[in-house]
Amino acid sequence: MKNIMVEIQYDGTNYSGWQIQPNSRTIQEEIMRALKKLTGKELSINGSGRTDAGVHAYGQVASFILESNIPVDRLPLAFNSNLPNDISIINAMEVPMDFHARYSAIGKRYIYHIYEGRYRNPLLRNYSYHVHYKLDHKKMRDGAKLLLGTHDFRGFMSSGSSVENTVRTIRNLDIIIKDNSLYVYIEGDGFLYNMVRIITGTLVEVGMGKISIEHINRALETKDRTVAGHTAPPQGLFLDKVFYPLTH
Amino acid sequence: MKNIMVEIQYDGTNYSGWQIQPNSRTIQEEIMRALKKLTGKELSINGSGRTDAGVHAYGQVASFILESNIPVDRLPLAFNSNLPNDISIINAMEVPMDFHARYSAIGKRYIYHIYEGRYRNPLLRNYSYHVHYKLDHKKMRDGAKLLLGTHDFRGFMSSGSSVENTVRTIRNLDIIIKDNSLYVYIEGDGFLYNMVRIITGTLVEVGMGKISIEHINRALETKDRTVAGHTAPPQGLFLDKVFYPLTH
Structure with a gap:
């Protein structure tokens, strides 16, 4: 069990923003769906904060607990092959268990x-x-x-x-x-x-x-x-x- | 009757290129359609050259004969209100009658x-x-x-x-x-x-x-x-x- 931090770029044009919500396409949902494809598990991910519909990111950050043997340095490509091409994981690293993308941000x-x-x-x-x-x-x-x-x-x-x-x-x-x-x-x-x-x-x-x-x-x-x-x-x-x- | 030169910017992502062709969405066709709305006439326009599907332009040039009393300096806004928002006319000027966007280009x-x-x-x-x-x-x-x-x-x-x-x-x-x-x-x-x-x-x-x-x-x-x-x-x-x- 590892705590993983990822950096995410996205073009927000075709999304209702970061945060998952019913009947809308959101970034968070796409990433959770990709993570499920990689691990077979329904894992929740924490973003550093919301972005609104149409807002973009060069460096959004999210964290999640990973129970999988995928090497961390392979995560970006593994994610990206399961994500739409207007979202990209550009970095992944293991972080201490108490790291939280939102609460640890300064x-x-x-x-x-x-x-x-x-x-x-x-x-x-x-x-x-x-x-x-x-x-x-x-x-x-x-x-x-x-x-x-x-x-x-x-x-x-x-x-x-x-x-x-x-x-x-x-x-x-x-x-x-x-x-x-x-x-x-x-x-x-x-x-x-x-x-x-x-x-x-x-x-x-x-x-x-x-x-x-x-x-x-x-x-x-x-x-x-x-x-x-x-x-x-x-x-x-x-x-x-x-x-x-x-x-x- | 005036010869008009226009400078055109476009995002080519959603087009089959510059040149008009059947059953495809093209930049030239959109501009001819806008020109028809402005003048009521089916006028042909000459581009400086083709661009392929997906190729963009900061400064494509086209020319056409205008039989209309619209002041030339109002043409960009008049065009743009009749064009999709991935095409924009950014300049219009009257040029000598022998000017041709393609053949005059050096x-x-x-x-x-x-x-x-x-x-x-x-x-x-x-x-x-x-x-x-x-x-x-x-x-x-x-x-x-x-x-x-x-x-x-x-x-x-x-x-x-x-x-x-x-x-x-x-x-x-x-x-x-x-x-x-x-x-x-x-x-x-x-x-x-x-x-x-x-x-x-x-x-x-x-x-x-x-x-x-x-x-x-x-x-x-x-x-x-x-x-x-x-x-x-x-x-x-x-x-x-x-x-x-x-x-x-």
């Missing part, structure tokens, strides 16, 4: 891709948020700075979450510009429901001049969701990396 | 994307050629140099083409490496049927050590298709830009 990094071209780009339609306006990048960077550090981010959370402690720490928030694309890199100890997409939508509105950067401070102070900007659409969001302590 | 640039990761990348599955082997980039660059300049490229052409003059000039052939990706940039006065994909397949085999770079010279000399490497798959190929004289 941070996450997301990338949000905004496409600023004048006309839509068909090659990016499922992988970016197309903003027709010319954005003021300096204002967006000024706004981003206000979000750095430890704050109560309740004003940047969608309703429908039962989380009680809404204090989170954003360690890094960088905006990288390349051609007509803006990549928002955001790293923190954890994120509330839709937090990255609301932060992105707010920064986009700041960049459009629709709201001022004072709105960011006000959303933090009042904790009122209606003060911040809109929730940016799912297809621009990528779960890039999940961080764990070195001891794991 | 060159083209293609980009071929090779993905060298150990495991498949689901986000690149429709947009790259996944090569599992570690490639020798230096050998590939040495091989690329042999193809530069003016040669008879008959040995790098798939059968099924009725072209008689198979002499072409490659002006630039660069291999750009970024993370686990290799981008083959190839620019020339024109390309034979499958020429870019055969050149790429040959460079990949050189990079794998499966054939030596002498095979490239031999394929040029003998003009025998069986000497060069395989035809790389379509989904890694992007028509990047079509060049015209400044007078057009």
Whole structure:
């Protein structure tokens, strides 16, 4: 009996998100189905967290208990030959028995891709948020700075979450510009429901001049969701990396 | 009556290529259908050349005669609202009446994307050629140099083409490496049927050590298709830009 951690890439376009649910196609379900084919057993797997429908991952992490003699270094190829080609296991390793993909995580990094071209780009339609306006990048960077550090981010959370402690720490928030694309890199100890997409939508509105950067401070102070900007659409969001302590 | 040139981006994944043909979904047909919606007329459009099923474009060019009062600068949005979202018109301009997207072209640039990761990348599955082997980039660059300049490229052409003059000039052939990706940039006065994909397949085999770079010279000399490497798959190929004289 081994505890196994896997890193997973996926194109979320054709899925209802990570988490298994009735009458929907989900990433978690596909991986559990592949695992059953490999082991003959119905094993549950734990993800580092959910991703919504249409959201992608370069480095989602999941863990599960494996009762099988398959060598760990053969797991990625064995999984991939049983998975649809929009999901891929890119790493597998044995971890201590107390490792849990969700509870052991100490941070996450997301990338949000905004496409600023004048006309839509068909090659990016499922992988970016197309903003027709010319954005003021300096204002967006000024706004981003206000979000750095430890704050109560309740004003940047969608309703429908039962989380009680809404204090989170954003360690890094960088905006990288390349051609007509803006990549928002955001790293923190954890994120509330839709937090990255609301932060992105707010920064986009700041960049459009629709709201001022004072709105960011006000959303933090009042904790009122209606003060911040809109929730940016799912297809621009990528779960890039999940961080764990070195001891794991 | 105006002669109009348009630049077109498309994701070729769900199409049988550029050229209109019965019982298949093609890019040309979709654009002609949109043009008919805009003008009420069945107008033929000329592309700079065909692209195969699964091949993409950042800058395909087409031209057509427009009998309509739509202002030219409104054409992209007017087109795009009548096109599926995997095709986009990104530029439109009036050109002299003797301009023809195919016959006026003086060159083209293609980009071929090779993905060298150990495991498949689901986000690149429709947009790259996944090569599992570690490639020798230096050998590939040495091989690329042999193809530069003016040669008879008959040995790098798939059968099924009725072209008689198979002499072409490659002006630039660069291999750009970024993370686990290799981008083959190839620019020339024109390309034979499958020429870019055969050149790429040959460079990949050189990079794998499966054939030596002498095979490239031999394929040029003998003009025998069986000497060069395989035809790389379509989904890694992007028509990047079509060049015209400044007078057009």
